[in-house]
Amino acid sequence: MTTYKIIFREFLNDRLAVMGLGIILILLLTALFAPFLAPDRSAIYDINPQKKLKAPSWEHPFGTDHMGRDILSRVIFGTRITIIIAIIAVGSALTIGVPIGLIAGYYENWLSGFLMRISDIFLSFPQFVLAMALAVVLGPNIKNAILALSITYWPWFSRIVYAETLFVKHSTFIEATEALGANKFRIMAFHILPNILSPIIVRSTIGMGYTILTAAALGFLGVGAQPPTPEWGLAISEAREYLPGAWWYATFPGMAIFVVVMAFNMFGDGLRDVLDPRLRISGK
Amino acid sequence: MLNLLEVINLSVQFDTYQGMVEAVDEANLTIKKGEVVGLVGESGCGKTTMARAILNVIPSPPGKISKGQVFFQGRNILLMEEKELNLSIRGKAITLIPQDPLGSFNPLFSIGTQIKDIARQKLISQSEPKRLGNHKEEMKQKILMMLNKVKLPTPETFLTRYPHELSGGQRQRVMIAMALLTDPLLVIADEPTTFLDVTVQAQILEILQHLVREEHVSVLYITHNLAVASKISDRIVVMYAGQIVESASTDSFFAHPAHPYTRKLLECLPSQAREIKGIPGNVPSLINPPKGCRFVSRCDRAQSECFQKRPLQEEIASDHWIHCYHPILKNEE
Numbered sequence: 361m362t363t364y365k366i367i368f369r370e371f372l373n374d375r376l377a378v379m380g381l382g383i384i385l386i387l388l389l390t391a392l393f394a395p396f397l398a399p400d401r402s403a404i405y406d407i408n409p410q411k412k413l414k415a416p417s418w419e420h421p422f423g424t425d426h427m428g429r430d431i432l433s434r435v436i437f438g439t440r441i442t443i444i445i446a447i448i449a450v451g452s453a454l455t456i457g458v459p460i461g462l463i464a465g466y467y468e469n470w471l472s473g474f475l476m477r478i479s480d481i482f483l484s485f486p487q488f489v490l491a492m493a494l495a496v497v498l499g500p501n502i503k504n505a506i507l508a509l510s511i512t513y514w515p516w517f518s519r520i521v522y523a524e525t526l527f528v529k530h531s532t533f534i535e536a537t538e539a540l541g542a543n544k545f546r547i548m549a550f551h552i553l554p555n556i557l558s559p560i561i562v563r564s565t566i567g568m569g570y571t572i573l574t575a576a577a578l579g580f581l582g583v584g585a586q587p588p589t590p591e592w593g594l595a596i597s598e599a600r601e602y603l604p605g606a607w608w609y610a611t612f613p614g615m616a617i618f619v620v621v622m623a624f625n626m627f628g629d630g631l632r633d634v635l636d637p638r639l640r641i642s643g644k
Numbered sequence: 645m646l647n648l649l650e651v652i653n654l655s656v657q658f659d660t661y662q663g664m665v666e667a668v669d670e671a672n673l674t675i676k677k678g679e680v681v682g683l684v685g686e687s688g689c690g691k692t693t694m695a696r697a698i699l700n701v702i703p704s705p706p707g708k709i710s711k712g713q714v715f716f717q718g719r720n721i722l723l724m725e726e727k728e729l730n731l732s733i734r735g736k737a738i739t740l741i742p743q744d745p746l747g748s749f750n751p752l753f754s755i756g757t758q759i760k761d762i763a764r765q766k767l768i769s770q771s772e773p774k775r776l777g778n779h780k781e782e783m784k785q786k787i788l789m790m791l792n793k794v795k796l797p798t799p800e801t802f803l804t805r806y807p808h809e810l811s812g813g814q815r816q817r818v819m820i821a822m823a824l825l826t827d828p829l830l831v832i833a834d835e836p837t838t839f840l841d842v843t844v845q846a847q848i849l850e851i852l853q854h855l856v857r858e859e860h861v862s863v864l865y866i867t868h869n870l871a872v873a874s875k876i877s878d879r880i881v882v883m884y885a886g887q888i889v890e891s892a893s894t895d896s897f898f899a900h901p902a903h904p905y906t907r908k909l910l911e912c913l914p915s916q917a918r919e920i921k922g923i924p925g926n927v928p929s930l931i932n933p934p935k936g937c938r939f940v941s942r943c944d945r946a947q948s949e950c951f952q953k954r955p956l957q958e959e960i961a962s963d964h965w966i967h968c969y970h971p972i973l974k975n976e977e
Contacts, residue, residue, distance in 0.1 A: 554752050
């Protein structure tokens, strides 16, 4: 337990990382209690032409959009979509990528070559272009956007896990475990995987931020979430026509994306520093 | 005595970028029940490869067992199913005490977790897998007893500690306890004292010797240290460049070492009075090794036939076997 205490104390020293964690926690709580926090629940979907494009005021702190909906409420409900996208996309990328990396790294035969070449094919396109193409082919909606993100993000994990597995599998204790007669699944799952967990955790955290950004971009381009979903990227896209007059319309969803992605990155960086001291910069 | 392990004509090859390396070449080795065999040789002569071949854990690719048989209790290990090997041979009937006691523990888990893991896998799983709970206390008692036998003071306190928190000697003791936990028939000790200083080495050897006698296990003791081998073994087998060159009971071996290599090796042992000697020349490359005797380039007794063909095994005295055309015979001295 002391090891965890030390890691925790180290982590607390990193102000940016703690700030990132704080924002992520606020985000999670917001998503959880969205119905109680949003000032005007009905205003998320209900069209209200009289209140169209009102500037921020006490009644509508973030203003209203072109259909007279309360932007603050929509941003708050957007957290739910954002979190669902991040968790499902990164979660499925982990589920696909980690076993593939482990198997490819542990078996040094045709199978590992085959699996890693498939990963390479995915990595040879920019992830965003690939995800966009997939989302268009599958049909533009939020489910397909999540699917497209998952399918295109796993090679990052398989690459990392592959490299780390290659390194760990030649350790003496893996050889000793083999001589003890542990089967291959046991060695991979209980001996190699725990030893390579830190880079996976770090990559997942940073990947959350990245995925949120990509999902917002897909929404912005119209191949992700569809109206009237209160998705942040989509909101910015809708707000384009009313710029620069209705500046609040694009600004607040944009701020939300910016803050959340930055929080995940700061948290991920802090985690990396704590979990992998080799990457630390002296004087920090 | 019954032959517990019989290695017949074993060859192991490694496919490297430079070519095929013959790490072990037609090796024969017999270990009787309760016997301690010391396998002696320089670094890189194939001792560890031999140990791995016995457990059939040669990393493949690049390695492969190209020839030969390994009979354990009359059954060929090399033909056994992987599943059966894992269940009843590896870590159960044949256990390994590794060379590097720090590297051989998984750094993430406490000593206790790792010992209990072995106990759970090897002591219980076959008989009554369902009744794990009932065995827990019994298992713990056995572990503590074993740790006691390797003379670790207050074994309970070791269970919660991590490998890096132990000293080298303590780690190696835990390794010995782990290796003997499953009541094995054969323990392969792969240079278990190499990483330790001389005093700790003596303690570990003593513990090992004592336990071996007490538990009646056979031991294949791999070492490059002839002095250590002479102390612990009933029988000494000398390897050179992947081949076995001499094999004899410890008494016969030291009374009358017959192979020129063995002779030179013994002369290399540092003593206080003399200067340290070496053997001129180098171990031949194991990629395309010499056709004949592999020691030929460093041997001062070499004749033309030594270059042509590897000498066959020959019994020069009772149970004293040698691969040499021109051994140093008794009457020469």
